[in-house]
Amino acid sequence: MAVSQTSVHLLPLLVVGIACVSSLALTTSNTTEVQHLPTLHNSTASTPANGIPGSCHGINLQDASRSMWMAADVFVRDLTCKRSDANASLSEELFLEMEQNIRHLVDSSLKAYLIQGDNQSRADLLEIFGVLDSLNLGDYRDPTFIRLWFSLKMAPLLPYVAQSFLVQLGNQNFSCSSYQQMMESMSTELQKTQGVDRELIYSNFIKVFLSRTNSPEPGCKDKSTGSEEWLQRNIGIFLKFATIKELKEMNNNFSAIEVLEKLSLQQKAELILDPDSGALEDVNFVREVLTSLKLSGQDEQLSQFFQTFAQISEKKNITFITNAAVRETILNISLTALAPAFEVFGAQEFQLWFQVYLVPVMPGLRPAYLWVIPKDISCASYMAILTGLQKTLNFPLPLELSMGINSSIEFLKETFPRCLTPESFTCKETVVDENLLCAEVNRSLVQQTLAADNSSAALCSFTITEHACSVADQLAPQNLATLLKCSLESQTTYPVEAWKLFFQKVSSSLNDTLQTFATMTSNNSRPALSNALDALREVRLANLSDAELQSRTVMGDLVQRVIGPFLASPSTNFLFCLSSYNFSCLTYQIVVKELSNQRQLMNSDKQQAVFTYFIKLFLSRKESSDPGCTLSSNGSQDWLQANLGSFAGFATVQDLQTLNPHVSTIEILSVLTPSQVVQLLISAGSSNDTTLIDLAFDRLEKCDALENLDEFLTQLSVNGQVGPSANHGLKTYQS
Template sequence: MFHSDPLQTEALEALRLLSPMQSAELVVLPLAEKDFIINAVFDYMTESPKERGLAEFVIHLVMFSGTAASHTVEPTALQHLLNSGQMNGRFCNYGIKEYACASVFMLTAQDLAAVMKCNSTGSRPVWKLFLSKTSGVLDAALDLLANTSMTMTGPSASVVLDVIGELRVSMLTDEQLGDSDVIRKWFSGRLRAFLPSASGRFLQCLSSRNLSCHTYQQVLQEFSHQFDHMNSQQQRLVLMELILPFLSQSGQGCVSNSSVYWLQNNFGSFSGLVSVRKFLDLNPGFSPVEAVGLLTPMQSAELVVLPLAQKDVINAVFDYLTASPKERGLAEFVSHLVMFSGKKNISCSSYQIIFTRLDQALPTLPLNVASSITYNKLALFQKVPPGCIIYSGECNFIPASEADICLGVNSTALQLLLNSGQMNGRFCEYVIEEYACASVSMLTAQDLAAVMTCNQSPSSTGSRHAWKLFLSKSFGVLDAALDLLANTSETVTGPSASVVLDVIGEMRVSMLTDEQLRDSDVIRKWFSGRLRGFLPSASGWFLQCLNSRNLSCHTYQQVLTEFSHQFDNMTSHQQHLVLNELIVPFLSGTD
């Protein structure tokens, strides 16, 4: 049955006499559509690929298969210029289809490099036909491109790389794929400019080849060097189609005793796109703490909420981030921590360590960083499981839930005025809940000072919670607003003064370190300045909390002097409150 066609039988028997070009023609002829003929040709060619011209056969096969692309193109004008040798740099005046359908044997490597720089739009079959015809100078053209600093961009870069992958990279033997010099020649040189545009097809083919760990790492480093030239979609494509497939299949051989080395050499610039959980899946011996300096703020937050995160892990992350909080992204870390806390079950002990470390860090942070962290700390407080005590003793802090506070609050009218910058002194026309539930990033220190002196009624639902939410949102200008109030002689009175002082005590005074509490200049700044106008309204909570802190005798006396200056501004009840909740307890507990 297989030999019923005499012409087919004769062709198969004559394979030894056919040239590579004739063998390619046999495969594409209509009579050669049967699988057994195609397989017979490849069986013959692959028995001795070099001697029987497998590479030339494939090139001619590409040329024959691409002839359909040339049927509708008339390359007369281009052909005339090519024949006359008078292109004179006009390579980009013609489309790639015209080149593919012309006779281009006279193109030099420089000419081909110039055509590839044009980024002409064309299909893969068209580019394949053209580059097959210019195969003789293709490597030299790629070498010329490699000696420039340019990156190939535009619609054609991905297609060209696909075709080069078929014509050249796919022809590399397993031995060559394990040879550092060969990989360097191709990926650090000839293909470098095209790598930012690598298609999923190219990456999948590359991942499926028998790269060694070392040559995979060479390839990965070249993609890493091009990371900034890729958009986020392209970066994830390299991760999903090359890095993860290779390491999932062959990566066990790439494991290193050093977690830093393993991360750098196997992920490079793409490591920030991978979850910590995935690192551990690929390499159970991976130590995130050892490699904490390479983790992004988001990965550090993920590490803290993983079940494996014990006290030493959480502290290691905070030690790293707080050593240089702005540069290492402490604020972003806390923001991501809030996000993860809504999805993970974090233990109470972990929350306690997290809040302790945040409280220790806040006093030392730049104001803009502290502002962001304070607001997110408030959000994180809402995720603490019931019964978990974060702050104990005299200074139990009050959590403030934005969702609860803002339920039913309409801040639209206020928001419109804030956005337009036309408050014009109307700060006291709106209740504190409206401010708390609005976006107040545009408020200045002067504006905040005006709001704090409005004497909002504490009878509105959740007033202290609302003040805490509002002052957390406006934390960035809080100190400056207090400084403005300190420069006036007036005392802040009214029903809201006590509540505001409680919240400031929680957000700022409680953040002062023991060293600062013994520093006369710090105490003077706060009690003789920023808090002075609020002291006549100090609550029992504020006084108890202050008394529980490690004031020295000298700084206690400074604080007491400021309360004494406000004695005549207090009611008799308030005077006795200061005596019973601050003075007597402090002196009773001091030797």
């Protein structure tokens, strides 16, 4: 087998090196590690004159391993010296090969030591082999020495480094070039070494060294051309363990935006919330940070980012982000990215996002953002979102934000009526903080202006809030009605708090004002009317006695002439609260009739809400003296018209039978919708009641027969099949 030229040079050197250990021990007895290491003088083995051991008793392979490490010390010192000698005859390739062979011997000796010995603590192991003390063998400000020292002394023990060792290492007076050489060597070593605690190295060596203020080059930043180069040379693969705050402390010139692509998700979250970055006031900066993420709802990046975002916000006591543009940018980008994932989200995921991750931006949530929520989510998922919105109202929010959250809650309830039960509702009452509401109102300006000019133009130049906070109680009913007209026509949406304070201030003339207003405007449905109607309920209806609630005169006048112009815009809360009032069946029917008169002004969601949150809830009340209001009705059709009005089509046949157990489906069949006819036929199952079937198809022939048939067939395909007689009737009808 051929022996390389390198090996011919190397083996004698190794033998000499090991043999020199004893003399090295004698000449350097003041160094700690040498006192622990065996020498050829103090070996316990006996060797006869012929050189052949007489007995292996007393031989300790651990001593041999440590001797090999001392030999490595000699090579670190001497090879460094040789490499720096301009007259050295050895080539660079030879130096590298020698280093690799010595490293192989060192690794093998360490393995032998570990096999032979008891478990040693990390600190003990590095002390036994004198790793730190071996730095004194050369100039540790010299990168060449540090590279060789790391390769032969520290790298083999890298998996065993302990906190105390790393802290001591970080306090050595390395030059920046030698420290950077060590970082380069360490990064290379870690690519092939397992079981090393990298965060331990960052926290106790890198951060310690770069944070020192007493070094010649604190932070090693002077020779770097920018933040990216500084990171590469001084932090490298350990970047993910650093915080933005630590990076800025180590390098006061550090710019996170320069290295945005290199930052972890956690660091990006910290960057946005860093007060020194100015991100919370800079929309473009926030957008750049967020779009640098791989925004895909199918991976974990977005959730990891927002998990850290929420945690840091809580630590910094950031209740919510106050800059509206920044808040909406975060909401828009994140919800758009999450939209595909919402399709497969369960209740737990919705809870995490709407009750934890998005908390700092939840106050900016408006109905438009909720369109991304799939309509087929579970009711548990719906409740998770709703709870997040309701918790947001516990923040000390400005009125416009609380109004947006209330609108979102309203939208959510209207979108998922199937998830709402009477037990899940509460009749929410509005608390008015006049000092907060009026804090920015210039009352004297309103008073002075209207004292000089009470024309319509002057009245309408101020908002409802400004009037409520100043001289509303001094205005005549005619002027108040004019103010209402122009305010509502302007489509300006005021919070319920503002309307409630306004109506409270003018309560003595409120009926006259609203009756005058009713003559000035036609009934219509506008978003601006909904909050006004909520406030009217709290100021007028909520204060009525039971006798007034059960008076046909009082209620007829109230719903027709007072709140009539607003009734086409009922909120879910308004309807639910209305269902809890102690109406008699007759006064309840007055309300239903007036709502029916305005049904055409409502969108389909509002129409459904009237049935779900008012009619169904009121008629389901068991404590009533006449549950379902069935006693005063003259037959099933009369009952249906009086108690459900034009909203009867939103009930299922099962609803009708539950609300009135005595209802005759035959009697009401002629007024049922095609969808309800399908439900009726399916409930009949395999019945051969030909009378019912004939009546059903007679109903379909009324009005627009083709449209009725289309709706009938569509509903039939959704709900299933009917009995054979009905199928026969359908074929006859189609022919």
